[in-house]
Amino acid sequence: MKKILYPILALCATMFLSGCEDRLDIEQKGVISADDFYQTDADAQNALNNLYQCFAYHIAGNEGIYVALPVLFNEAGDDMLAAGNMYGDNDFGAEINEFRYTYQNQVIENTYKGLYAVIYDANTIIDRVPDDSPIKKRVRAEAITLRAWSHLMLAIGWDCPPLVETVLPADARPGNYEGGHQELLRWCAEQAESVVNDLDERISPTDKVGASKVTKGMALTVAGKARLFMGDYENAKKDLKQVISSNKYELVPTDRWANLFHTSGDLCEEMIFQSNCLDNANVGDLDGKINRTSWMWIQFWNWRTDKLAS
Numbered sequence: 001m002k003k004i005l006y007p008i009l010a011l012c013a014t015m016f017l018s019g020c021e022d023r024l025d026i027e028q029k030g031v032i033s034a035d036d037f038y039q040t041d042a043d044a045q046n047a048l049n050n051l052y053q054c055f056a057y058h059i060a061g062n063e064g065i066y067v068a069l070p071v072l073f074n075e076a077g078d079d080m081l082a083a084g085n086m087y088g089d090n091d092f093g094a095e096i097n098e099f100r101y102t103y104q105n106q107v108i109e110n111t112y113k114g115l116y117a118v119i120y121d122a123n124t125i126i127d128r129v130p131d132d133s134p135i136k137k138r139v140r141a142e143a144i145t146l147r148a149w150s151h152l153m154l155a156i157g158w159d160c161p162p163l164v165e166t167v168l169p170a171d172a173r174p175g176n177y178e179g180g181h182q183e184l185l186r187w188c189a190e191q192a193e194s195v196v197n198d199l200d201e202r203i204s205p206t207d208k209v210g211a212s213k214v215t216k217g218m219a220l221t222v223a224g225k226a227r228l229f230m231g232d233y234e235n236a237k238k239d240l241k242q243v244i245s246s247n248k249y250e251l252v253p254t255d256r257w258a259n260l261f262h263t264s265g266d267l268c269e270e271m272i273f274q275s276n277c278l279d280n281a282n283v284g285d286l287d288g289k290i291n292r293t294s295w296m297w298i299q300f301w302n303w304r305t306d307k308l309a310s
Contacts (some may be wrong), residue, residue: 038128041135048139051121052213052275055146058114058183058273068110072096075107083164112156115150116164122147137145141195142214148191149222155184156229163187180231188227191237192219202248205269208247212267212276217243221272243272 036044075082075096082093087168095101101108125143127135154161159181162174162219177184196219202210243249250269252260259265267274 141310
């Protein structure tokens with residue numbers, strides 16, 4: 001009897017499950033596939049918002065305590081001191097300060113990874129967002145400019161890093177750019193120059209929103225800086241002259257120099273592009289669940305108050 005019963009039960013179970021298969025095959029709720037996204041103007045703007053969040057996290061702040069990009073490009077000089085509680089404290093900065101770093105230095109590693117993280121999110125927009133509306137063209141232009149800026153900083157720091165123009169598959173192993181340092185800088189300049197007309201322009205020197213996003217002035221500045229580093233001074237002048245003559249930016253007077261790079265100077269008339277984050281005490285902590293900036297700023301750019309008699 002058992003020999004007959006088990007096949008019968010198995011057959012009944014198979015018939016039951018096959019009859020319910022269409023009911024069990026339910027589309028996942030609350031999820032939009034990548035193929036269905038990036039279609040509308042709102043989709044494009046949301047993707048751009050994510051790119052700005054990526055920039056704020058990896059460049060303006062950075063995961064961890066390393067404040068990577070500004071530390072890397074400022075610590076390598078005799079007018080900076082990566083001090084600490086004792087020798088060996090804050091060593092990730094001191095290694096750069098004393099020119100004894102290796103490829104394992106966290107500041108160098110985080111800067112490199114952060115710049116390519118921005119490039120990845122920018123390429124996601126460029127690959128997927130069509131240019132069939134003014135808003136989508138602007139979104140693509142902002143992404144192209146930030147991609148050019150990221151490659152520019154990589155070229156300044158690493159000479160001939162990989163040029164990544166599209167989202168790469170997981171198994172890709174891009175090599176150093178074979179065109180050479182000069183051609184990579186030229187690519188950065190031409191990319192930024194190509195999208196100037198699709199970007200918004202800052203309204204005036206008092207326009208704070210216009211300093212918190214990529215604009216015509218930002219693209220021309222990226223192009224001008226790239227041409228300056230490649231020694232193309234005449235074309236650098238042409239790009240940067242347009243920024244000056246636009247009258248959308250002004251140098252702050254000398255009595256306000258101290259405000260620059262402090263909250264009181266945020267998005268001021270001198271800022272061409274500044275990563276802007278909401279100051280919300282209820283978001284994040286030192287352990288950094290949502291670490292929009294880094295508490296190590298104060299150790300690098302100010303005196304350690306625990307060492308002062310007052």
